Amino acid sequence: MTQDQLVQISATDESFDYWIGRDYVSAELRERLSEANVLFTPYPGYLEYEGPLFPIETSEFFRYLQGNAGDGVIADVCIEDEDLEYLSLNHDVLELPNVLVKLLVAPMLVNLICGYILYRLGSRIKDASVEQELTIEDSRTGLRLKTKYKGPASKYDEFVGSIVRLLKDGDDLRTLAELEDAAHEERITRLSERRKR
Amino acid sequence: MADNQDKLKRIDQHLRSITNRVPDNDLDNAASQLLRDLKDDAVQEGDQDFAKQMWCLDAVKECQNGFIKAFNDMKRRHFFGAWISLARCENILANLERHFGLDVDGSDAYRLVHIAKCAPQFQRLYPYKQFFSAGFIVQEVACSICGQELSLRDSCGHVVGEIYSGELCGGEIRKADLLEVSFVENPRFKHAVPFVNNSVTGKSEDHYNYASVHYAVENLTSPFAAWDLIVHKRQRLVSDFNYVGRNDPCPCGSGDKFKKCCMRKKYLLRQHYDIGFPDGNPEHLPPIVDNAIVRGKPRYPLDNVGASL
Ligand SMILES: [Zn+2]
Ligand SMILES: [Zn+2]
Numbered sequence: 001m002t003q004d005q006l007v008q009i010s011a012t013d014e015s016f017d018y019w020i021g022r023d024y025v026s027a028e029l030r031e032r033l034s035e036a037n038v039l040f041t042p043y044p045g046y047l048e049y050e051g052p053l054f055p056i057e058t059s060e061f062f063r064y065l066q067g068n069a070g071d072g073v074i075a076d077v078c079i080e081d082e083d084l085e086y087l088s089l090n091h092d093v094l095e096l097p098n099v100l101v102k103l104l105v106a107p108m109l110v111n112l113i114c115g116y117i118l119y120r121l122g123s124r125i126k127d128a129s130v131e132q133e134l135t136i137e138d139s140r141t142g143l144r145l146k147t148k149y150k151g152p153a154s155k156y157d158e159f160v161g162s163i164v165r166l167l168k169d170g171d172d173l174r175t176l177a178e179l180e181d182a183a184h185e186e187r188i189t190r191l192s193e194r195r196k197r
Numbered sequence: 198m199a200d201n202q203d204k205l206k207r208i209d210q211h212l213r214s215i216t217n218r219v220p221d222n223d224l225d226n227a228a229s230q231l232l233r234d235l236k237d238d239a240v241q242e243g244d245q246d247f248a249k250q251m252w253c254l255d256a257v258k259e260c261q262n263g264f265i266k267a268f269n270d271m272k273r274r275h276f277f278g279a280w281i282s283l284a285r286c287e288n289i290l291a292n293l294e295r296h297f298g299l300d301v302d303g304s305d306a307y308r309l310v311h312i313a314k315c316a317p318q319f320q321r322l323y324p325y326k327q328f329f330s331a332g333f334i335v336q337e338v339a340c341s342i343c344g345q346e347l348s349l350r351d352s353c354g355h356v357v358g359e360i361y362s363g364e365l366c367g368g369e370i371r372k373a374d375l376l377e378v379s380f381v382e383n384p385r386f387k388h389a390v391p392f393v394n395n396s397v398t399g400k401s402e403d404h405y406n407y408a409s410v411h412y413a414v415e416n417l418t419s420p421f422a423a424w425d426l427i428v429h430k431r432q433r434l435v436s437d438f439n440y441v442g443r444n445d446p447c448p449c450g451s452g453d454k455f456k457k458c459c460m461r462k463k464y465l466l467r468q469h470y471d472i473g474f475p476d477g478n479p480e481h482l483p484p485i486v487d488n489a490i491v492r493g494k495p496r497y498p499l500d501n502v503g504a505s506l
Pocket of ligand 2: 447448449450451458459460465
């Protein structure tokens, strides 16, 4: 896998309303979730098992967010407590739950994720892998992008973080194509800076 | 309190005197008992920090003993048992790194830095490339400290991976459904090594070639002797491997059968292990053993290991 393939970007229709409106979310929970700006979203199933599933890492990561997030971050999980089911696989990949985040708090969230990766892996960070889908919703432009990361734990910030920062700084980015152009330019600039050094 | 200081000193001495340690002998068991007593007292007095420290010292001892046992097992050619011990060391080290640190006095007196370097080196020399992977849907996980079901929004307050009253908090799976079994190359639980079933006896048998592990361990005088490992790939002529059967594992290390992998190519890339023995005697560079330790199989040359001093 080359570096460029570590993260895949695509546009998505899966908004906060889409997730909160799922049939396994009760009216009571719906009210709670509508306050959230960081929402853990389930996998749609696994193999023949159909039903919302979260990676086994979910509760530890959720607890970490609760303990370390600043005031602006309101994190919640798109499932009732009693319906929560985990997927556990025997592979040595830190599988973080998929998250839908409002752009406003996305840079903070990326910092928290990087902090969590370091907390969980310690020195193993240099050869461990991380897998996660992070969807960023920009309410200014209506742009909603899904980043799918699968790669070295140490490079999460370089790849996902830089996309989030591009989005945050560029309020003129309205389409996926525009973001891809910007990301491409950013990478070329960074590469030429590296060469100059 | 003076009594406790004295006990702590004895434990510290035991953890430092690692080269003549015999795991689970009387002396070693006495140290375990001391640690248990100190921890129990601390818990009774509500001294969480001291209880945690005792957990850490006990983990240090367990990690050292596990590494010594792994080394002895490899010497005795009990390779799978050694593999399990090495994986155990790896887990303990991850917890110690978080709660204790690996180098407490800057001189690696407990040799944890050495173990953290060398246990993975042994693991890399092992021939296991594919592992069973069981996929589970987990419905219920309980807290190992208080037994309460883990819940996201209504937490018992204990955090997985932290230490309470001298015990490590873990999630205990209470209810789960097995969904699938497949193979992975990078397992989280390394014990899931597949063995072949002997069609005659019906028993599973160890069909792996441990020549490179054996080579390294044969040339080390103690678990705490220094050694280095550099792994790289070398291009080799496929015709060099005419002794490999069509249904044997491909020499490229993919885990696939030779006939389904590189057999028809001209070249293949073969993993090469360069092992350095900095404490070795330059006049006695260890000879490359030319046979593999495989029962009932042709003897393959060990052609992908080099040694240096
Ligand atoms: Zn508990
Ligand atoms: Zn091959």
